[in-house]
Amino acid sequence: MSTLNLETTARIVAAGREAATGIGVAMSIAIVDPAGNLVEFQRMDGAWLGSVDIAQRKARTSALFPMPSSVLGEMSQPGGPIYGIETSNGGLVSFGGGFPLAAADGTVIGAVGVSGGLVEQDVAVAEAVVKAV
Template sequence: MTLQDAMDRAAAGIAKATEMGVPQNIAIVDAGGHLLHFSRMADAWLGSIDISIRKARTAALFKMPTAAIGELSQPGGDLYNIEVTNGGLVSFGGGLPVTDADGRVIGAVGVSGGQVSEDVAVAQACVG
């Protein structure tokens, strides 16, 4: 994923968040989970900066939405306590992998600052 692609995705997310009236933090990472671009809207929660980055990283490292990780990491589940690995993961909605035309994961987006459903809606706008 190029920097321009990441910036375009963040702009789409900002437009959706603005439409919803929910200030958001939006992180875009490359396929390895390394931060490529970050945007923080005015009045977005400061505590959500780290959450958005970790959501993006989680989605990239495991090539699946963070909400799916959450389902698999419930007590008794195969991935129980996975969120304490890899320097801290996030296991609730708002992180989505970004794929290319061939279905390969080329990065991920993480959004935080609203209710989980709002974060997911903005992340979906970023992914397109």
């Protein structure tokens, strides 16, 4: 697989939804293409309204800078090499819950962003999506 299609995105979002249900937290789950454009999105019943934007921005962050959003956050701390980057590209999110999605050969095919719980919960659900790819 070198690109994301709707069948794949529906399947991997379902894996994320199952993980979120398993920990009892309603989440917003966004899948974007390598350019950060939204491909698939689901907001579970009861997920915070603010999680919609955050999930999409986490996914976009990890697509535009192919790394976990938390790594970008570590590098963008005061005194860090990319301090202030979160204000670029229309606003990035620099804490956990965003991950690039890669094909078997390592090519980045998109990214996932999850929001709705504590950062650790968002990361766990996003990791379930990554694993489902």
